[in-house]
Amino acid sequence: MPDVRDIRQHLESLLASAVSAAIAAGDLPDVAIPGTALERPKDIANGDYASTLPLRLARSAMKPPLEIAKAIARHFPADPVVEPPAVAPPGFINFRLSQGFVQSQVEHIVRFGPAYADLALGSGKKAQVEFVSANPTGPLHVGNGRGAAIGSAMAAVLAAAGYEVEREYYVNDAGTQTDTFGETLYARYQQQFGRDVPIPAEGYPGEYMAELAREIKAQAGDRFLRPPGEAGPADLTGLGIELMVRSIRQTLVRFGVEYDRWFSEKSLYDPEGPYEEAMGILRANGQLVEREGALWFTSSELGEEKDNVVVRSDGRPTYYASDIAYHYDKFVRRGFSLVIDVWGADHHGHVSRLKTATAAVGGNAEGLQILLYQLVFLKRSGEAVKLSKRAGELVTLDELIDDVGSDAAKFFFLLRSPGAQMDFDLDLAKTQSSENPxxxxQYAHARLASMLERAAEQGITPEGGDVGLLVQPQELGLIREMMRLTEVIEVAATTFEAQHLPHYAMELATAFHSFNDAFKQQGDSSLKVLTEDVAMTKARLRLVLAAKVALARVLGLMGMTAPERM
RNA sequence: GCGCCCGUAGCGCAGUGGAUAGCGCGUUUGGUUGCGGACCAAAAGGUCGGAGGUUCGAGUCCUCCCGGGCGUACCA
Structure with a gap:
């Protein structure tokens, strides 16, 4: 029997042979086939799969679609995986998987265990997901949490789809905002020693900067103090950044997000580093010109709206220059074939020109996927809270984790498509925490675990359970839902949309609860998992085991825990 | 002004050009004293922002308009 993962292909080839047979028999005119048009009906009553081929063929075949459907169905070969197809108006061919095939998937899932639904789509190609990458000039806020949830889930999905995945955090430890951070820190530091110095106008007024200064004073005393009026030392900035990065990392660990690599923006500027090489390429291609004292990349010649500055008139490279070097490094030096950047939507003006520049330095712009998530609008007591580090008013990711927990926060972040603006009502999140989806x-997973445990106490295990005994609609429905995971991963990995995961997880949990409560609905205790009938019990435990595997897998992809008990 | 994203049930949101547009919360009704009640079943609730167009078929694609957001820096 074919693998679930190949079921579409299998049906398509059966369909193709039915069409050729119909043509050979003269039931269909010899027309070009516009693909098999296989889809999933919304309503299970219409089968597991359906083809709209007859509707598409009607015009060129000069026949009513329903007749075409009947002709194809008539010539459809017998197959152990699928029942003889049904035809429905206005011209659908509906396929229902055979009961035997559905049942056999329980064994398939149990056999693969934690690797269930792994795909070979990525065929071992190197993929990188870079996410959060917030400036280390302040603590992570709630919006960064959305990026963290999306990025880590995408990384997990791509790994499941067969890519070799690297997770990376780009540390902006160079540039203007770093300098501003340093100036603010030095001001706060001086304040610790009683000097009446103001925070720079464009600086970071948040209280955390004062705390950071206090911490540094506690550690290093007045080592960084300079005579009044002088600028602060560079190594104070470096230390401040280092401490901020450390605290950001701690927050992310609390959130359950880990990285393979923390990439320093500063390192781009090492001798013979990516910056030198990337700019060398642009220069060699005549795409750098000096104008008004600055160095410009002539991106308008490559279709961009305008040229962009890469080196300011004061000699410092722009963020754009850093990013060109960084993506040169990703594609050319490190050889990733797929690069995913997860950014807040406020960066979207940067997308097009980065793709253009990436191609200009020899990178594969096609392999660059930039996922923009709309910013999170926080509400507190119904009132909007503006997220801004510079305004100094922010709700941190740490606070969110304290309030609703990492699992719930991730689930909510993933639930919405990145493009949708979301309101996160903090008060509501708190009060609803016990009713969260x-x-x-997770409760479904805990119940599955507990059933297996309870059975084990009675000396009954899933081993040797005969899945052929699973014939109840709720049982088969649950298996069908578990089978969908492969499809969900495929869709998520090819469209780069993580929101399918939580939606699927809810549907899988519903299928389980429905199966689990079937005996109540029907008032028939023989439908319980643990019954007098040992063979039946073992078969259902086998299903329970598989459901636990599938649910744990999707929870894992979302970066959530799969609790054994709650 | 120009560009991008969003507009779907009271609220929050899904919806690879296909069949009766779904899910969660909330509301109403029923079941279940449980192999874990953080459960199940059912009902009510929709001019898919508006108007044209393409198509056998449009929430989905195209054009215009309205509303919200974000960009449009020698910030990131």
Missing amino acids: VFYV
Whole structure:
């Protein structure tokens, strides 16, 4: 029997042979086939799969679609995986998977265990997901949490789809905002020693900067103090950044997000580093010109709206220059074939020109996927809270984790498509915490675990359970739902949309609860998992085991825990 | 002004050009004293922002308009 992962292909080839047979028999005119048009009906009553081929063929075949459907169905070969197809108006061919095939998937899932639904789509190609990458000039806020949830889930999905995935955090430890951070820190530091110095106008007024200064004073005393009026030392800035990065990392670990690499922006400027090489390429291609004292990349010649400055008139490279070097490094030096950048939507003006520049330095712009997530609008007591580090008013990711927990926060972030603006009502998140859908999903996993445990106490295990005994609609429905995981991963990995995961997780949990409560609905205790009938019990435990595997897998992809008990 | 994103049930959101537009919360009704009640089943609730167009078929694609957001820096 074919693998679930190949089921589409299998059906398509059966369909193709049915069409040729119909043509050979003269039931269909010899027309070009516009693909098999296989899709998933919304309503399970219409089968597991359906083809709209007859509708598409009607015009060129000069026949009513329903007749075409009947002709194809008539010539459809017998197959152990699928029942003889049904035809429905106005011209659908509906396929239902055979009961035997559906049942066999329980064994398939149990056999693969934690690797269930792994795909070979990526065929071992190197993929990188870079996410969060917030400036280390302040603590992570709630919006960064959305990026963290999306990025880590995308990384997990791509790994499941067969890519070799690297997770990276780009540390902006160079540039203007770093300098501003340093100036603010030095001001706060001086304040610790009683000097009446103001925070720079464009600086970071948040209280955390004062705390950071206090911490540094506690550690290093007045080592960084300079005579009044002088600028602060560079190594104070370096230390401040280092401490901020450390605290950001701690927050992300609390959030359950880990990285393979923390990439320093500063390192781009090492001798013979990516910056030198990338700019060398642009220069060699005659794409750098000096104008008004600055160095410009002539991006308008490559279709951009305008040229962009790469080196300011004061000699410092722009953020754009850093990013060109960085993406040169990703594609050319490190050889990633797929690069995903997860950015806040406020960066979207940067997308097009970065793609253009990436191509200009020899990178594969096609392999560059930039996922923009709309900013999170926080509400507190119904009132909007503007997220801005510079305004100094922010709700940190740490606070969010304290309030609703990492699992729930991730689930909510993933639930919305990145392009949708979301309101996160903090008060509501708190009061709703016991009714969150995340608990519904995790609770299902805990119940599955507990059933296996309870059975084991009675000396009954899933081993040797005969899946052929699973014939109840709720049982088969649950298996069908588990089978969908492969499809969900495929869609998520090819469209780069993580929101399919939480939606699927809820549907899988619903299928389980429905199966689990079937005996209540029907008032028939023989539908319980643990019954007098040992063979039946073992078969259902086998299903329970598989459901636990599938649910744990999707929870894992979302970066959530799969609790054994709650 | 120009560019991009969003507009779907009271609220929050899904919806690879296909069949009766779904899910969660909330509301109403019923079940279940449980192999874990953080459960199940059912109902009510929609001019898919508006108007044209393409198509056998449009929430989905195209054009215009309205509303919200974000860009449009020698910030990141």
